[in-house]
Ligand SMILES: Nc1ncnc2c1ncn2[C@@H]1O[C@H](COP(=O)(O)OP(=O)(O)OP(=O)(O)O)[C@@H](O)[C@H]1O
């Protein structure tokens with residue numbers, strides 16, 4: 481063995497070791513390369529899968545009929561589906577990212593409403609479903625949406641944004657609006673029909689009552705007219721008749737003066753007719769005849785007042801004349817009869833200026849109220865004897881006053897008749913409500929009164945009634961009816 485053999489030997493060994501290490505490294509590198517390659521294949525596969533799944537998700541979202549979007553905490557868009565992208569006018573979903581509602585075609589107030597809603601949902605961490613809102617979309621179409629907004633959370637449960645979906649409900653909304661409009665029109669038509677029906681009923685009522693009143697009015701007017709001629713004739717003749725009588729007395733005086741002794745036959749007649757008394761009494765007789773004629777004349781005037789037909793417009797009218805003439809027409813019902821003494825009438829009329837009104841209609845009111853008062857009194861007399869009634873006489877009080885503010889004429893008609901039950905009080909003004917027997921009452925009187933006082937004369941009616949004690953009607957008519 482030479483001296484070099486040993487180092488050579490060790491060198492060879494080292495080389496062999498190195499070669500082995502190299503081979504080992506190459507194997508490892510190869511393995512690493514292989515692993516790396518496998519890794520990139522895996523990554524590519526995962527990426528492809530991820531992309532496919534994202535595409536599927538997008539496809540799913542794009543296929544849904546709803547529009548879908550999601551935003552971050554600041555209401556900045558992070559994504560949406562195709563439907564939303566089209567409404568927003570951004571073409572495709574990726575273009576929405578980073579935008580806010582201010583860059584969208586919606587109206588300013590819509591934008592503010594959406595963002596306010598976003599804020600509320602994120603703050604309360606509670607979903608809001610079925611929000612009905614409007615949207616002006618990219619095509620310039622005003623649509624109606626039904627929107628749902630739910631908060632989005634990170635894995636820690638913190639709210640990081642919102643997810644929204646909506647569907648276009650414009651057609652439904654339009655149908656709703658059309659239906660509402662239709663309903664309103666129908667309601668309006670129903671109201672119009674109802675008021676037409678009411679008016680028809682009122683007119684019918686009035687016609688019936690007017691017919692009644694006009695028949696009575698015609699009769700009364702006819703009687704007044706017939707009385708008028710003979711009264712005028714009497715009035716005209718009374719004065720000359722008095723003068724003739726005076727002349728005749730003067731002639732008798734002259735005869736007595738010239739022939740103080742006319743003879744037995746004449747003296748007997750003078751005594752028989754009691755010439756002295758006759759001379760004294762005859763002028764008185766004429767006076768009372770004159771009074772009687774005046775009374776008939778005033779009755780005739782009252783009758784004409786009562787039966788006056790109304791003009792189209794209001795005319796000045798002394799209300800007390802209306803009340804007095806109505807009382808006159810009803811006199812036959814107020815007088816004593818076999819069942820009861822006469823009904824005592826008291827009138828308290830404050831002196832007031834004539835009121836501009838429809839006199840014929842007000843007379844109709846007075847007639848109805850006074851007739852009701854007499855009916856109520858007659859009803860209260862049922863089962864009582866003449867003397868019992870006499871002890872507590874039947875009374876009707878009629879009054880006219882000016883209210884303290886001078887704006888209203890206040891007419892009071894009070895009776896001490898039977899009074900009203902609570903049920904009657906509730907219903908007395910209803911058409912056809914009556915407590916009277918068949919053929920006695922039609923139940924139209926007070927309905928007509930209400931119509932004439934409230935509707936026609938812009939007045940009011942107050943009724944105070946106590947069962948068993950009596951009833952008071954207080955009518956108020958404005959002095960100046962506008
Ligand atoms: N002064 C009154 N006292 C008591 N009850 C009254 C009085 N006035 C009216 N009523 C009640 O109100 C009801 C309705 O009165 P209304 O005048 O409308 O009809 P009516 O008198 O019964 O019939 P008509 O159509 O003949 O007048 C009466 O039936 C009566 O019960």
Ligand SMILES: [Mg+2]
Pocket residue numbers: 848851852921924925926
């Ligand atoms: Mg009546």
